[in-house]
Amino acid sequence: MTQVGVLGGSGTVGRIAVERLAGWEVGSLRVGGRDLDRAAEACTAATGVPAEPFRVDLDDDAALRDFCAGCDIVINCAGPSYRVLDRVARAALAGGAHYVDAAGDLVAIDALTAGGATGLDHHAAVFSAGLMPGLSGLLPRLLAVDGPLARLDVYVGGAAAIGPLSAVDALLTRGPRFGTALAAWRDGQIVPGALKPLRSVALPGFRDRVHAWPFLSTEMSRLAAELGVDELRNYTVYVTEAIPEALARAWADDEAALDAHVPAVVAAAGTDLAAAGPYYAMLFQTVPRDPAPGRARRLLLRTPDSYALSGVVAALTARELHEGTIPPGAHPASDVLSPSRTLTALRDDPLVTGVELS
Numbered sequence: 001m002t003q004v005g006v007l008g009g010s011g012t013v014g015r016i017a018v019e020r021l022a023g024w025e026v027g028s029l030r031v032g033g034r035d036l037d038r039a040a041e042a043c044t045a046a047t048g049v050p051a052e053p054f055r056v057d058l059d060d061d062a063a064l065r066d067f068c069a070g071c072d073i074v075i076n077c078a079g080p081s082y083r084v085l086d087r088v089a090r091a092a093l094a095g096g097a098h099y100v101d102a103a104g105d106l107v108a109i110d111a112l113t114a115g116g117a118t119g120l121d122h123h124a125a126v127f128s129a130g131l132m133p134g135l136s137g138l139l140p141r142l143l144a145v146d147g148p149l150a151r152l153d154v155y156v157g158g159a160a161a162i163g164p165l166s167a168v169d170a171l172l173t174r175g176p177r178f179g180t181a182l183a184a185w186r187d188g189q190i191v192p193g194a195l196k197p198l199r200s201v202a203l204p205g206f207r208d209r210v211h212a213w214p215f216l217s218t219e220m221s222r223l224a225a226e227l228g229v230d231e232l233r234n235y236t237v238y239v240t241e242a243i244p245e246a247l248a249r250a251w252a253d254d255e256a257a258l259d260a261h262v263p264a265v266v267a268a269a270g271t272d273l274a275a276a277g278p279y280y281a282m283l284f285q286t287v288p289r290d291p292a293p294g295r296a297r298r299l300l301l302r303t304p305d306s307y308a309l310s311g312v313v314a315a316l317t318a319r320e321l322h323e324g325t326i327p328p329g330a331h332p333a334s335d336v337l338s339p340s341r342t343l344t345a346l347r348d349d350p351l352v353t354g355v356e357l358s
Ligand SMILES: NC(=O)c1ccc[n+]([C@@H]2O[C@H](COP(=O)([O-])OP(=O)(O)OC[C@H]3O[C@@H](n4cnc5c(N)ncnc54)[C@H](OP(=O)(O)O)[C@@H]3O)[C@@H](O)[C@H]2O)c1
Pocket: 007, 008, 009, 010, 011, 012, 013, 014, 032, 033, 034, 035, 036, 038, 056, 057, 058, 059, 077, 078, 079, 080, 081, 082, 102, 103, 128, 129, 130, 131, 132, 133, 134, 163, 164, 165, 166, 169, 170, 306, 307, 310
């Protein structure tokens, strides 16, 4: 029987990954974290398959090695991801397992591949298996299957609780390996300062008026280059300006003081939740280069919980590894998941409250 280890399986993202893997009967589960009681509680949701709680601190080499031992697939939902980088991936590969990370991004892939990781000849390490990055780089491909795009506009956001650990990741999401604020992609290159924040705009799928902040992530630049899109605009959508203001204050401060801004980011997410209630939307709008009648131009996906849905994506990625559809090597999830299979799976998931392809 396949053995899947979910590190951080008692967290917001990891809990749902555990639930879905159990429901799909991918294999027996090992749920890891520092607090054994929380891990044991997460195991109780895994009905139908054997699930064992496992005490492990990812900063402890021996404990991490023991956690990975015997696993066929290790999923990492612990963090902060941009501090963990390739640490868990290396342990998983050294133990002979495939690896899935709900986050990680190109910085983690760089760290893993630059250091010459062993195990990638025979096993896969799949990063950014969440919503953003993740689905944000995967789903727009569905709108490009019938021909090239002149324009792709991406709006992802809403209101969600952000825990302290994820707040650290939000604060660390800056610098050229993550992306460029206010930039657009035009004619094969990044154009800095091309866009302005859209304040108080109405967008399909988003509640009331929202604020859309341009951020050309590296995920979007890669996608634009791969699809040959003439112009790509990528926006992170907020229901109030509390989060961008909290991030701006932190980034104006001394780098060493970053962690002191975590409570402000957590509180700002609380402000958004109070204003709009929990919801999240991913909106992709296109202008095809050669418009043909009947061609889909817009994809909209809605969920009440972006963190939980990231857990679903991580679990789906593990299921694909289990089914052997992902080749060995280090990849972003959007490069190796099938957009159509993934959307089909998401349509059936209770955490997806709407999918419109029109
Ligand atoms: N791609 C996306 O769209 C996306 C979306 C949401 C979140 N994420 C990422 O997913 C990750 C998890 O976020 P979350 O909100 O679910 O966090 P969370 O609720 O705080 O859960 C963290 C989990 O990791 C465990 N953990 C924390 N530190 C650990 C350590 N040193 N050793 C072992 N286990 C540890 C925690 O258990 P213990 O405290 O018991 O150790 C818990 O199970 C973050 O890196 C976040 O950035 C990605």
